[in-house]
Amino acid sequence: MSMRRDAFLDHVQERGEYRTREEAERVARVVLALLGAHLVGTVRAELAARLPETYALILLNPLQAAEPLTPERFVRATAAWIEGATETTALWDIGAVLSTVAAAAGDALTREVLLQLPPGYGLLFGHPQPT
Template identity: 75%
Template structure:
């Protein structure tokens, strides 16, 4: 299932409690650019196929990452890329975007995504796993 651009942004905006679509757009772009640096191969391509085209392109042409970021470092990196953000607001932004991505991906693809990421990302996607 591919969400239309407006539908995806509406979900991010609603979940993030943003005042404007521009805020939701900024969060989506930064979080997907950082996420794309952590996913490879078929998993990244399959997720991109389910995202609106503008976000698929961001995911497929990510910011470069020398190593996989732990969830904590992912939050810090997001805060660094969003002007005026703190780690707390970045965590909120990440949750708004990644929970929307999780819904768009579906359960099976989300499991494959989480297998490519360091432990703890299940919480960032809003899908805590039993320990």
């Protein structure tokens, strides 16, 4: 069952303490486009199925990553795509979006997603990295 768009954005806006819906929308699009580039196969499809259609499409038609980004480089890339962002604000933005993604995905699927990502992404999702 996918999360409704309003519920998804409400969650991002609340987590990120954004003043406007538009801010939440903008960071959600950037972070999901970058995340989608790192995921493949059924894991990406299953995650997309849990997201509102708008965001599922972004996840499934990502910016192609030449190589998997480390968490640090993911933060830098996010900062580069969001106007006026710094690495500190980008880290905050990523946390707001990915914690919402984790809530929509549930623990089991979030673990599958983390297995496809370089080490250290657990913290970005609000999950300590499994050892």
